[in-house]
Amino acid sequence: MSDxxxxxxxxxxGEEESTNSQPKKSQTGQLGKKEEKTKAKGPGVQSVERKESxxxxxxxxxxxxxxxxxxxxxxxxxxxxxxxxxxxxEKDDKGSVGQSKANPGQQQPTGKGKKVRKGKGAKxxxxxxxxxxxNPEPVVVExxxxxxxxxxxxxxxxxxxxxxxxxxxDNESGMPQETTSQPSIPEQPTDTAKAEVAKPMAELTAExxxxxxxxxxxxxxxxxxxxxxxxxxxxxxxxxxxxxxxxGATHKEEKNGEKGAxxxxxxxxWGTSLLSTASKSVSTFTSQVGEGFSTVLETVEASLGAPxxxxxxxxxxAEEAVKEGEGEEGNKQSADESKQPENKDQRAAEKSTDxxxxxxxxxxxxxxxxxxxxxxxxxxxxxxEGGAGGLGGWFSSFGKVTKxxxxxxxxxxxxxxxxxxxxxxxxxxxxxxxxxxxxxxKGLFKDKGxxxxxxxxxxxxxxxxxxxxxxxxxxxxxxxxxxxxxxDEHQGLARLEALEMLSNQSxxxxxxxxxxxxxxxxxxxxxxLVMIKEAFQLEDLxxxxxxxxxxxxxxxxxxxxxxxxxxxxxxKLNKGELFMVQSKIREYLKDxxxxxxxxxxxxxxxxxxxxxxxxxxxxxxxxGQFHKAGELLLLQQDDGAxxxxxxxxxxxxxxxxxTEVGIISNKFxxxxxxxxxxxxxxxxxxxxxxxxxLEAGNSATYIQxxxxxxxxxxxxxxxxxxxxxx
Amino acid sequence: xxxPIFEYQFRLILIGDSTVxxxxxxxxxTEGKFSEVCDPTVGVDFFARLIEVKPGVRxxxxxxxxxxxxxxxxxxxxxxxxxxxxxxxxxxxxxVSFENLTGWLEEARQHIEPNKAxxxxxxxxxxxxxxxxxxxxxxxxxxxxxxxxxxxxSAVTGLNVEECFLTVARDVYELLEQGKITVEEGxxxxxxxxARPRETFHVMEGEPEGGGCC
Numbered sequence: 001m002s003d004x005x006x007x008x009x010x011x012x013x014g015e016e017e018s019t020n021s022q023p024k025k026s027q028t029g030q031l032g033k034k035e036e037k038t039k040a041k042g043p044g045v046q047s048v049e050r051k052e053s054x055x056x057x058x059x060x061x062x063x064x065x066x067x068x069x070x071x072x073x074x075x076x077x078x079x080x081x082x083x084x085x086x087x088x089x090e091k092d093d094k095g096s097v098g099q100s101k102a103n104p105g106q107q108q109p110t111g112k113g114k115k116v117r118k119g120k121g122a123k124x125x126x127x128x129x130x131x132x133x134x135n136p137e138p139v140v141v142e143x144x145x146x147x148x149x150x151x152x153x154x155x156x157x158x159x160x161x162x163x164x165x166x167x168x169x170d171n172e173s174g175m176p177q178e179t180t181s182q183p184s185i186p187e188q189p190t191d192t193a194k195a196e197v198a199k200p201m202a203e204l205t206a207e208x209x210x211x212x213x214x215x216x217x218x219x220x221x222x223x224x225x226x227x228x229x230x231x232x233x234x235x236x237x238x239x240x241x242x243x244x245x246x247x248g249a250t251h252k253e254e255k256n257g258e259k260g261a262x263x264x265x266x267x268x269x270w271g272t273s274l275l276s277t278a279s280k281s282v283s284t285f286t287s288q289v290g291e292g293f294s295t296v297l298e299t300v301e302a303s304l305g306a307p308x309x310x311x312x313x314x315x316x317x318a319e320e321a322v323k324e325g326e327g328e329e330g331n332k333q334s335a336d337e338s339k340q341p342e343n344k345d346q347r348a349a350e351k352s353t354d355x356x357x358x359x360x361x362x363x364x365x366x367x368x369x370x371x372x373x374x375x376x377x378x379x380x381x382x383x384x385e386g387g388a389g390g391l392g393g394w395f396s397s398f399g400k401v402t403k404x405x406x407x408x409x410x411x412x413x414x415x416x417x418x419x420x421x422x423x424x425x426x427x428x429x430x431x432x433x434x435x436x437x438x439x440x441x442k443g444l445f446k447d448k449g450x451x452x453x454x455x456x457x458x459x460x461x462x463x464x465x466x467x468x469x470x471x472x473x474x475x476x477x478x479x480x481x482x483x484x485x486x487x488d489e490h491q492g493l494a495r496l497e498a499l500e501m502l503s504n505q506s507x508x509x510x511x512x513x514x515x516x517x518x519x520x521x522x523x524x525x526x527x528x529l530v531m532i533k534e535a536f537q538l539e540d541l542x543x544x545x546x547x548x549x550x551x552x553x554x555x556x557x558x559x560x561x562x563x564x565x566x567x568x569x570x571x572k573l574n575k576g577e578l579f580m581v582q583s584k585i586r587e588y589l590k591d592x593x594x595x596x597x598x599x600x601x602x603x604x605x606x607x608x609x610x611x612x613x614x615x616x617x618x619x620x621x622x623x624g625q626f627h628k629a630g631e632l633l634l635l636q637q638d639d640g641a642x643x644x645x646x647x648x649x650x651x652x653x654x655x656x657x658x659t660e661v662g663i664i665s666n667k668f669x670x671x672x673x674x675x676x677x678x679x680x681x682x683x684x685x686x687x688x689x690x691x692x693x694l695e696a697g698n699s700a701t702y703i704q705x706x707x708x709x710x711x712x713x714x715x716x717x718x719x720x721x722x723x724x725x726x
Numbered sequence: 727x728x729x730p731i732f733e734y735q736f737r738l739i740l741i742g743d744s745t746v747x748x749x750x751x752x753x754x755x756t757e758g759k760f761s762e763v764c765d766p767t768v769g770v771d772f773f774a775r776l777i778e779v780k781p782g783v784r785x786x787x788x789x790x791x792x793x794x795x796x797x798x799x800x801x802x803x804x805x806x807x808x809x810x811x812x813x814x815x816x817x818x819x820x821x822v823s824f825e826n827l828t829g830w831l832e833e834a835r836q837h838i839e840p841n842k843a844x845x846x847x848x849x850x851x852x853x854x855x856x857x858x859x860x861x862x863x864x865x866x867x868x869x870x871x872x873x874x875x876x877x878x879x880s881a882v883t884g885l886n887v888e889e890c891f892l893t894v895a896r897d898v899y900e901l902l903e904q905g906k907i908t909v910e911e912g913x914x915x916x917x918x919x920x921a922r923p924r925e926t927f928h929v930m931e932g933e934p935e936g937g938g939c940c
């Protein structure tokens with residue numbers, strides 16, 4: 001409908017201009033004619049009209065800029081006409097219009113004006129009535145909103161129909177009879193076509209429509225028209241020349257020259273010119289608005305069929321068809337020709353729809369042929385009427401200029417808003433197109449706030465790991481010189497534990513045995529038990545009486561062990577671990593002292609570690625010795641050895657061991673002191689020396705504790721011995 | 727040097743007649759070599775080794791090598807209670823040691839009783855094939871009869887030495903995972919290892935006596 005509106009507008013313009021200024025007339029007048037024609041054609045000529053309307057939609061921008069006021073009128077009229085088209089009653093008018101087409105070729109100069117009038121008249125007449133009825137009719141109200149879509153639809157449908165026409169021309173020529181079915185049938189295909197084709201076209205047209213107001217507001221629109229039109233004429237001319245030939249060949253009457261040819265050729269030429277101008281204006285607009293729309297516009301251009309070569313080819317084809325056809329058909333063909341260029345372009349886009357079209361061809365040929373052919377015949381009279389009415393209506397339209405102005409104002413407003421909206425959408429689309437991961441990127445930007453935290457975390461983790469590694473290192477170092485660890489490593493803990501178990505077991509047995517003993521038995525054994533207990537009281541071990549640093553450890557130990565085990569000590573114990581360890585330590589100390597005296601430097605840390613290791617090993621061996629002694633004590637039940645003496649020997653053994661520990665630690669610290677004296681940093685060595693003394697004290701404590709654990713064992717052994725004696 | 731980091735400490739005890747080779751077996755396991763001369767054990771000797779019962783899980787095996795001599799039996803009995811596993815060792819070249827095995831098993835079970843323990847029948851000296859008096863089938867049957875696993879080992883060739891200890895350790899660990907064995911206060915069969923003692927030698931203090939783990 002918008003097409004028709006525009007057509008009206010252009011028609012109005014054309015008339016106005018023609019009346020006012022000749023040069024404009026030629027261009028605008030032609031436009032107006034075309035439009036009028038298309039409008040006036042009605043359903044019968046719909047196919048042609050649609051083509052034109054498609055072109056017009058492209059050229060709309062210009063037309064609109066010229067006559068924004070008229071636009072609205074045209075719109076209203078278009079709506080009306082659309083309605084009228086659909087109505088069967090208007091067929092006649094259409095038919096008349098169709099004739100007008102045929103006529104214009106002959107009577108062009110006047111014909112144009114007539115046509116315009118006629119078209120106007122027809123449309124306006126309808127338009128007037130419609131205008132009055134507009135508001136009440138919902139259909140009419142809807143139309144303005146969907147004008148763009150409708151236009152596209154129309155164009156699509158037109159294309160189809162035109163294509164159909166071209167294909168079916170031959171058939172059509174012979175099928176005028178079916179005119180009756182025309183009105184209803186043509187609409188159906190258009191509707192279906194609309195649904196399919198409308199969408200792509202609708203987008204384009206929507207964008208065009210958006211551009212329109214801005215172009216008009218830009219003010220360059222009017223100028224563009226004039227400036228561009230001449231440019232656009234070149235294709236027209238080409239088309240004209242062709243058409244001229246055609247006209248000359250087919251119709252002598254059309255000699256009138258360019259005008260005649262123009263009227264004929266204008267159908268085709270106008271279409272092309274409109275397209276070209278539309279594309280140009282669009283291009284200028286695009287240059288103004290920006291690159292964002294360029295892609296859209298390009299697509300628009302392509303869809304509108306701007307390329308002239310194709311059109312020309314099409315036109316030639318159309319010409320051939322015309323030649324083949326009859327005089328009447330010539331008119332159709334001319335219309336078809338104008339349609340064809342568009343059709344072909346559109347065909348490419350609408351191939352899918354074409355298929356449908358071909359399917360529908362069975363129906364269409366009849367309808368189309370009927371549409372075009374019969375109206376031509378009947379059209380002339382109606383044209384005259386329409387023309388008369390059109391004049392009146394056209395003049396009356398002047399009075400409505402103010403109203404149109406209002407409407408255009410509204411249109412501009414809404415159009416502007418649309419433009420803004422579409423620009424916003426386009427911008428987002430462009431952004432998202434160029435950066436598919438836009439949302440993701442945005443998310444990244446947002447998350448950036450937490451990034452420093454991550455790096456910080458990593459840094460902290462690294463520091464932590466380093467610290468941990470450092471601690472591990474220190475710990476490992478410490479482990480090497482850790483008395484407890486080394487003691488356990490030499491099974492000292494296990495031995496102590498085993499000794500403890502033995503002790504606890506013996507303790508329990510002692511208590512049990514004592515409880516079961518009679519008073520006399522208790523009395524007889526009491527003294528021995530007390531003596532044993534006294535023997536286990538070690539006084540002032542911290543101050544070793546034995547200052548002699550070189551006591552004979554092995555000799556003393558062997559003596560005491562002999563007493564403890566009553567001379568039955570297994571070789572394993574005598575040659576046992578304790579002696580080996582002790583001698584080893586003494587060896588080491590002797591060597592290190594010699595080394596020191598010889599002047600070779602020693603590492604205080606190594607000395608410290610050796611000292612702790614020696615102490616741990618010795619202590620473990622001592623505990624093991626006590627454990628074995630305890631086991632043996634419990635096993636050796638036969639002899640009548642004095643348990644008090646054994647206990648004393650054990651105590652002496654403990655003293656010897658503690659003395660040995662003291663001697664070893666002293667020797668180690670002496671070495672370390674010597675190292676510290678020569679060291680540049682004695683402060684770092686002093687703690688190590690202190691540590692050796694500390695661990696020596698620990699070692700002595702372990703040994704004495706182990707010794708104390710033997711008390712119950714010794715008592716038990718005494719009890720068992722006593723029991724055996726009894 | 728034994729790495730002091732481990733998840734658990736299992737105490738295993740080796741029992742069996744004297745001279746069946748318990749000490750040799752342990753020495754091979756802990757020192758990796760066969761010692762020709764071996765004095766009879768007095769009471770009990772102690773060995774230790776770290777093993778991996780499964781990737782990443784290290785366990786310290788504390789091995790108590792008991793004296794097989796009859797006179798020590800009264801003493802060694804007291805060590806059963808705190809063991810979570812026992813290797814019942816017999817000498818395949820000494821039929822008597824095999825026949826006594828049931829007595830050892832009974833004794834061990836009796837003393838370990840309230841606690842659960844893993845037993846393994848070990849036919850030692852498997853290298854001395856020519857002197858064999860107990861067939862592998864007999865050993866296996868005995869083990870199966872008592873619902874135990876069976877292995878033949880040799881401290882000379884090292885046959886199955888690792889395996890026998892690993893088998894017991896893994897079984898113990900499995901029971902531990904299943905919750906059938908738990909770390910208990912006052913029972914030394916299974917103890918939590920000390921993964922990372924934090925103390926440095928600056929803070930080192932004398933170990934509280936009583937043999938507690940540091």
